[in-house]
Amino acid sequence: MTVRLIVRTFSELCITVGTLIVLFVVYVLFWTGVKAAGATEGQIDTLQNQWAQGAVPGPTPDTGPGRGPTPAPGPGTAPAAPPPSKDREAYRGGKPFAMMYIPRFGTGWEWPVLENTEVRTLQKGLGHYSGTARLGDTGNFAVAGHRRTYGDPFKDFPKLRSGDAVVLTDGTTWFTYRIASRPYRTVPGDTAVIDPVPRKSGFDGPGRYLTLTTCEPEWGSSHRLIAWAHLDSTRPVTDGRPAAFHS
Template sequence: MAPEHPAEERTPRRRPLQVAAGVLGDLLFTVGVLLALLVVYSLWWTNLTAGRHADRSAERLRRAWSAAAPTAPTASPTGAASTAAPPPYEAGGGIGFLHVPGLGAGYQVLIEAGTDKDTLADGVAGVYTAPYPSAMPWDAQGNFALAAHRDGHGAKFHDLDRLKPGDPLVVETHDRWYVYRVDATLPETSKYDTGVIAPVPTGSPYTEPGRYITLTTCTPVYTSLYRMAVWGSLVREEPMDPGRTPPAELR
């Protein structure tokens, strides 16, 4: 009698539906990993690189200021235009610094000309050149309109929604301090609403030309669906002393 052979073990065949489910699961896992890496890149890596770039640019600007010490202009009355020669206004060039005590002690952001993608990606606040060319703080009247990212690329305006009427905004230039007061905020508007940066901003409490500042960024956080705006008006300006002593709002 022939010896019995053990039954051959058979690998169960997977049904097509099971194969498809496995492939789909692997695909979803891969997509999830890629999305996580994209978030890390967008919110952490771009903040890191933009912060480094902005710090280097700020250092270069302050060195340039030190090499050309400001003259000692006399203080001008509130609302009067500065007689001091303004710093150069060139695309991508440094204009000064925005200080916002309401966003934390020591908060400052470098201000550069332009709101194009490359400029704002460097972790700065950019000055609008279109559709309404921004006025400068030293101009007799107009709207000094700025934009910065809320998330990623430095996220300099991430907490812009914390500002409220009465908060000070201080612009530091080569030879003067410009002190503004927040008058109103616009929590949300269309990204196509260019009126918020007009010389007399649409929707603001202002009804006639003056010396204004507007800060804009995306909203809600982590999206670019809408825009928000903060409006302020000039309270006073102070000449820059050799020690660059900040105004009372920053002390």
Template sequence: MRVSVVHQRGRRRRARYARLLWNGAEVVATLGVVLLLLVAHQLWWTNRQAKEGAERKVHALEREWEGEREGEGEGEASAGEGGERGVPPAGAGDDRSGSGEGRSGSEAPPRWDQAYAVLGIPRLGLRVPVAEGVGKAGVLNKGYVGHYPGTAQPGGVGNFALAGHRNTHGEPFRYLDRLRRGDRVQVETRAAVYTYVVDRTLPRTSPGDGGTIRAIPRSTVKPAYGYTAPAHYLTLTTCTPQYTSKYRLVVWGKLRSVRPR
């Protein structure tokens, strides 16, 4: 009987070990499924939601502007208006400044988190709202591009500086690294369409490189990149490499033309 008891104890011990291994495998499998769901939510669902929301906002802005133009009536514009014009010299006597307070025409300054313009980049097939501020909850995570407070407004002398996600939440700047010198970038507001042309790219710099968004943009980390004279600049910034926020990619452009709406 003693041998039988030993065998029974051995079988019970092995059964306990098997149950522990099985329970551990179930926990690992459950955690794996949860992680996969989180990744799917972050990489797919947030993108879908943000992209759809951003597209709706673009259409809403376009309908709003079209309605305002129709309400103004026809025949009010004098002969010769509505055509494309060049860029005034930096410092010319217009109503725009590089301090961030200047703005195009008689447009009121945007409220915080307000979407007030549309950024279009033909090479990337991109049309996305521009909102005031670079907060995640109110702007970037909605799939919008955010305007750095304190920088110039569209068409203003100085630096119209923008930020956008490269991955997740609509990822409007995912392919920003594909832009090349000479590519067009358009910014549409209720008053005008501003066409910038890509001029230079800073492939990688630190997140704290504030010089890239100054009125005369110039990297404080890599001083060989940037400018030395006032002009009408555009700056686009995003994280790099993809799926990290370790560095920043910066694309600069200059204003080529302005077309009143």
């Protein structure tokens, strides 16, 4: 009788633990994605409403003669741009201010970029490292995103290759960055990857750079994958989407 009771209790315990594991897997694989989809759509709606009301800084003038974009001469340089305006509105913590598109990840890949990299911020979209450069400015505009869970924005991160476009807009200007090399693997404490001139990026002086970061391995966080890019061109949104969307 005692043995039967022990076996029954152990069996029930195993069933309970198994059920909890299944529920956790469902939460990680499915429910966080559902939550992220709703939160991300909300952030995109917020941006579109702001832009429709003109609540963004004035457009960056075109970087070349005429109306078309002018490519940067090389990775260490960037299109000429006017000095940043001192009265531009500061990015607000946890609030969206730009949209990012990476054609390599598919035509439907679009994510809002919010200020800071707090846990709750990254549940709504991509997060801009506070203290790094503003979008399009001289320095390093650094952005983090989940590899898995909460919509899996950077699931395909390892597919990035040299020359791939990363396109962002603040509602007035398109900014096209070009990936410099394949993703670099490092540890979470390696903060030099988001320096104004990121260490080991291959960039040899001040410029207008972009750093993307995500977790490595795919379902872990013991390391980080890093991708660096340089600003290649800018274009007023009134001129339509840049050629990077069609290449």
